[in-house]
Amino acid sequence: MKLLKLISRAMPVLFMGVATYIAVPNAFGEEVKHAGEWNLSEEEQDLVNVTNGDVLGERGKDGTWEFHLYTTDGYIEMTNGELVWVMGYTHAKGSFKDVGEVKTKEEVEQLLEPVKVPCDPLHLFVGEKVRITLHNTGIHCADEHSGINHVAHTIHFHGLDLTPSIDGVPSLPVDPVLEHKTFTYELIPQYEGSFMGHCHVDSFNHILAGMYFPIIIHQDRTKAAYGYKYDRDYTLFFSEMSSMANEQLQESGVVHGLQDWKADYFLINGRTFTDNLYHPRSVINDPRSRIVAYEDETVLLRLMAIGADHVFALHPHGYHMEVVALDGRKLKSSYEKDTLCIASGERIDVLVKIPRFASQRKCLSCNLGAGITIMHDHNLRGMVSTGKYPMGALTIFDVRSRAKVAKPDAPLVKEGKPYNPLEH
Numbered sequence: 328m329k330l331l332k333l334i335s336r337a338m339p340v341l342f343m344g345v346a347t348y349i350a351v352p353n354a355f356g357e358e359v360k361h362a363g364e365w366n367l368s369e370e371e372q373d374l375v376n377v378t379n380g381d382v383l384g385e386r387g388k389d390g391t392w393e394f395h396l397y398t399t400d401g402y403i404e405m406t407n408g409e410l411v412w413v414m415g416y417t418h419a420k421g422s423f424k425d426v427g428e429v430k431t432k433e434e435v436e437q438l439l440e441p442v443k444v445p446c447d448p449l450h451l452f453v454g455e456k457v458r459i460t461l462h463n464t465g466i467h468c469a470d471e472h473s474g475i476n477h478v479a480h481t482i483h484f485h486g487l488d489l490t491p492s493i494d495g496v497p498s499l500p501v502d503p504v505l506e507h508k509t510f511t512y513e514l515i516p517q518y519e520g521s522f523m524g525h526c527h528v529d530s531f532n533h534i535l536a537g538m539y540f541p542i543i544i545h546q547d548r549t550k551a552a553y554g555y556k557y558d559r560d561y562t563l564f565f566s567e568m569s570s571m572a573n574e575q576l577q578e579s580g581v582v583h584g585l586q587d588w589k590a591d592y593f594l595i596n597g598r599t600f601t602d603n604l605y606h607p608r609s610v611i612n613d614p615r616s617r618i619v620a621y622e623d624e625t626v627l628l629r630l631m632a633i634g635a636d637h638v639f640a641l642h643p644h645g646y647h648m649e650v651v652a653l654d655g656r657k658l659k660s661s662y663e664k665d666t667l668c669i670a671s672g673e674r675i676d677v678l679v680k681i682p683r684f685a686s687q688r689k690c691l692s693c694n695l696g697a698g699i700t701i702m703h704d705h706n707l708r709g710m711v712s713t714g715k716y717p718m719g720a721l722t723i724f725d726v727r728s729r730a731k732v733a734k735p736d737a738p739l740v741k742e743g744k745p746y747n748p749l750e751h
C-alpha cells in the first residue's frame with residue numbers, strides 16, 4: 328500500500344523516466360530496428376524480431392551457432408550505491424565473438440563487457456547445432472593470496488537433456504575449465520522452451536556469486552512459444568545474493584558457516600527496485616525488466632529463479648497470469664494464477680493478456696486500463712534488501728493505450744439521465 332502511494336506520488340517522475348528511455352535506441356521491443364535501417368536480410372530481421380534485439384551468436388558457414396562466453400569477476404552496483412563483488416560470465420563487446428585468450432585485467436576491460444549478473448541470454452533454435460566455448464579469464468579483483476584465484480568453472484545446461492560429457496559437472500567425466508583454458512560444448516537443442524545455464528564447480532559459492540544466465544530455445548523464427556502466439560516477451564531472472572558471503576569469497580576463497588548463508592539482496596535481472604525512480608540501476612529503468620505492453624496484446628513472461636532457499640511468490644497487480652509451460656515443457660492444459668511460487672532452478676512461462684480498454688470499466692481493483700501497475704514478490708522477505716523495503720524484487724507493467732491520448736469514459740446514462748453509481 329505504502330509503495331502504491333509512493334508510485335502514485337512519483338508518477339510524474341516515473342513518466343519522465345520513461346520518456347528518457349524512449350529516446351534510447353532499442354529501449355523497447357517496438358524500437359527494434361527495421362530491416363532497411365540496419366540492412367538486414369529477411370532472415371536476420373526475423374531473428375532480431377524473435378530475440379527482441381538481444382545479441383545473437385555468430386552463425387558459421389555450416390549453419391552452426393557459435394558463442395564465446397568468458398568467466399571473470401568484478402563489481403555490480405546496487406541501487407543503494409553499494410558495489411558488490413561478483414563472479415560471472417560475460418562476452419565480447421556487443422557480440423558473442425571469439426576475442427582469443429583473455430588473461431589480464433587490462434585485456435578483460437579492453438575486450439569484454441563488464442561482468443554480467445545474470446549474463447545475457449543465449450538464444451538457440453530447435454535442431455540447429457550450437458557450439459559454446461567457455462574461456463576462463465581468471466580472477467582479477469581479488470587479493471593475490473585469496474583462495475578464489477585460479478578457480479575452475481563450467482557451464483551446466485540446466486533443463487537440457489544432454490550427455491554427461493557436456494553436462495558441466497566437473498570431472499563427470501570432463502575436467503572443469505581451468506584458468507586461461509577453454510572448453511567447447513556442442514549440442515543440438517531438441518525442445519523449445521526456457522532454460523538456464525550456470526557454473527557447477529563449487530556450485531553453492533559460484534552460483535550465488537553470480538554465475539548464471541537464461542537460455543531461450545525457439546521452435547522457429549516467429550513470436551510463438553509452445554504453440555502460443557505472443558506480441559512481446561520478457562525474461563525475468565529472479566535471484567538472491569549475499570554481499571557478505573561474496574566478500575568472504577573474494578578475500579579468502581571460503582565462505583564460513585554456509586548453513587547461515589543469508590541473502591541481503593533480492594534481484595530481478597541482477598537489479599533491485601528502489602524508491603528513487605531516477606536510479607539507473609533500478610529494475611524499472613532497465614528496458615529488459617520493465618514490462619511495456621499495449622492494450623489488446625499478449626505478453627509472454629519467461630520467469631526463472633536461482634538461489635539458496637528463497638521461494639519467490641510473484642504477484643502482478645491487476646492481471647491473472649496464464650501458466651502455459653513449466654520447466655521448458657508445455658502443459659497439457661494451461662491454468663490461471665495471480666500468485667505464482669518459483670523456486671531455485673524452476674522456469675515458468677506465463678502469458679499475460681492485456682485487455683482492450685475500449686470497454687467502460689468502473690472497477691478500480693481490476694484491469695485499470697492504460698497506466699502503471701506493479702508486479703512483486705509476495706514473499707515479502709524478497710522485497711527487502713539490506714533491511715530496506717521496497718528495495719527488492721519488484722517491477723512494473725507499463726501498459727499503454729493505442730490511442731496517443733487516452734479517451735475518458737463517456738458518462739453513464741440511466742433512464743435518459745446521467746448516472747453516477749457511487750451516489751446510489
Ligand SMILES: [Cu+2]
Pocket residue numbers: 479480481526527528533538
Ligand atoms: Cu565456477
